[in-house]
Amino acid sequence: MFDFQYAIEIFPTILSALRITISATIVGFILAFVLGLVLAMLSRTKVKTIATITNGVIKFIRNTPLLVQLYFIFYVFPSFGLTLSPFVAGVLGLGIHYSTYLSEVFRSGIDAVPVGQWEVGKALNFTQKQTWTRIILPQAVPPIVPVIGNYFITMFKETPLLSAITLVEILQQAKILGANSFSYVEPITIVGILFFVLSYPASLLIKQLENKLNKKYQV
Amino acid sequence: MTEPIVRYNQVSKYFGDLQVLNKIDFDIMPGEKVALIGPSGSGKTTFARLLMTLESLSSGTIQVDGQYLWHEEKDGKLVKASSKHLREVRQNIGMVFQHFHLFPHMTVLENVMEAQVTVKKTPEKEAEKISKDMLDKVGLLEKADVYPAQLSGGQKQRVAIARALVMKPKVMIFDEPTSALDPELVGEVLEIIKEIADEGEMAMLLITHEMDFALEVADRIAFFDGGKIVEQGSPEQMINNPETPRLNEFLSRFNATNSL
Numbered sequence: 001m002f003d004f005q006y007a008i009e010i011f012p013t014i015l016s017a018l019r020i021t022i023s024a025t026i027v028g029f030i031l032a033f034v035l036g037l038v039l040a041m042l043s044r045t046k047v048k049t050i051a052t053i054t055n056g057v058i059k060f061i062r063n064t065p066l067l068v069q070l071y072f073i074f075y076v077f078p079s080f081g082l083t084l085s086p087f088v089a090g091v092l093g094l095g096i097h098y099s100t101y102l103s104e105v106f107r108s109g110i111d112a113v114p115v116g117q118w119e120v121g122k123a124l125n126f127t128q129k130q131t132w133t134r135i136i137l138p139q140a141v142p143p144i145v146p147v148i149g150n151y152f153i154t155m156f157k158e159t160p161l162l163s164a165i166t167l168v169e170i171l172q173q174a175k176i177l178g179a180n181s182f183s184y185v186e187p188i189t190i191v192g193i194l195f196f197v198l199s200y201p202a203s204l205l206i207k208q209l210e211n212k213l214n215k216k217y218q219v
Numbered sequence: 220m221t222e223p224i225v226r227y228n229q230v231s232k233y234f235g236d237l238q239v240l241n242k243i244d245f246d247i248m249p250g251e252k253v254a255l256i257g258p259s260g261s262g263k264t265t266f267a268r269l270l271m272t273l274e275s276l277s278s279g280t281i282q283v284d285g286q287y288l289w290h291e292e293k294d295g296k297l298v299k300a301s302s303k304h305l306r307e308v309r310q311n312i313g314m315v316f317q318h319f320h321l322f323p324h325m326t327v328l329e330n331v332m333e334a335q336v337t338v339k340k341t342p343e344k345e346a347e348k349i350s351k352d353m354l355d356k357v358g359l360l361e362k363a364d365v366y367p368a369q370l371s372g373g374q375k376q377r378v379a380i381a382r383a384l385v386m387k388p389k390v391m392i393f394d395e396p397t398s399a400l401d402p403e404l405v406g407e408v409l410e411i412i413k414e415i416a417d418e419g420e421m422a423m424l425l426i427t428h429e430m431d432f433a434l435e436v437a438d439r440i441a442f443f444d445g446g447k448i449v450e451q452g453s454p455e456q457m458i459n460n461p462e463t464p465r466l467n468e469f470l471s472r473f474n475a476t477n478s479l
Contacts, residue, residue, distance in 0.1 A: 116320035123314040124334035
């Protein structure tokens with residue numbers, strides 16, 4: 001059934017692909033974070049057309065599957081003259097897709113800041129930018145850090161989708177090993193365990209962070 | 220003759236179809252303390268919020284220290300003010316809010332320092348000194364390092380007053396500064412406002428339901444009703460000889476509640 005000898009033998013090979021999985025998660029997350037914040041701010045502007053277009057884009061991206069978006073970026077973009085490496089295409093797809101979710105999280109954080117904080121920004125003659133950076137975001141972000149952290153873990157667990165566009169992350173590596181040896185049990189099991197071993201402690205860490213923040217902000 | 224520091228000219232304000240201010244003309248002289256009284260919904264708060272640029276004008280003009288607030292002159296014509304112009308004129312105005320609106324993520328000292336450093340670009344050391352002096356003045360220097368959540372309502376409002384004062388506006392709006400406070404905390408805030416008023420040089424626009432306080436502090440009282448200033452005059456004249464039946468009615472309601 002489960003060949004431990006073989007599992008130990010292939011483990012280093014799978015582990016070496018973990019570097020790709022983790023860097024795809026981190027770069028994708030940074031992109032999702034920045035783009036999510038921009039989308040959240042755009043969707044709240046007073047310029048109606050910009051807000052409407054932004055909301056339309058968000059709805060469109062959220063209501064189409066990530067896998068289709070990845071295929072589109074990797075296989076369709078080249079016919080428009082834009083050829084991307086699997087890593088870049090994957091990170092772009094992951095980042096853009098999750099930015100629409102993070103934008104919603106940012107928006108809820110921003111909306112939770114009382115209107116009075118915007119008004120006092122005007123009364124003290126802050127510029128729009130200063131109001132955002134000095135008053136609104138410092139209040140909007142800490143309460144949503146746990147939710148953002150959970151999206152980070154979700155994105156990590158979604159990276160195997162990138163194997164569909166030929167990126168050799170851990171699942172793809174496991175499939176290659178399986179195809180060579182005709183034994184899929186060991187490599188796929190290892191992949192599952194690796195994800196669990198990394199995700200679970202991370203989720204505990206976020207839980208702890210959440211408790212800390214709750215304490216700090218409910219004094 | 221001195222020029223008014225604030226001049227409202229034919230100012231109207233609509234919220235949708237609802238007219239809340241109806242062609243108001245009003246001048247405030249430099250250093251003058253004006254109390255706005257009137258029933259809720261009479262337009263007095265909107266009147267003040269227009270000056271702080273928290274609401275936009277429907278029609279008319281407001282001038283601050285001779286400059287248009289919501290407009291600027293281009294080729295001899297009045298056009299809508301750019302945000303740069305708006306900010307330039309707005310620095311003359313300060314405001315203290317009913318609900319304080321302190322920055323909850325900053326200490327008391329940081330609250331008072333923030334706008335000086337960020338907006339006025341005052342060097343940090345200098346801003347700290349100014350802020351500490353101001354906190355001392357409102358009696359809260361020993362609270363400099365605590366967060367607003369640990370303060371009482373009265374203390375919060377005193378910090379908010381300090382935060383507005385360090386920006387040195389020429390006109391300060393107090394929007395019902397004691398309405399959100401427990402009764403036993405009202406006194407400490409009114410005392411500070413009185414102290415500031417006695418210093419003289421800053422004009423004050425005071426929206427209040429504390430009639431005794433208005434009498435004591437104001438040079439002039441304006442009575443709002445239905446989006447208009449129905450009557451105005453010196454406090455003595457307003458209280459003792461109200462001319463309009465509406466003011467008479469309003470004041471008698473106050474006396475009735477006060478004598479309870």
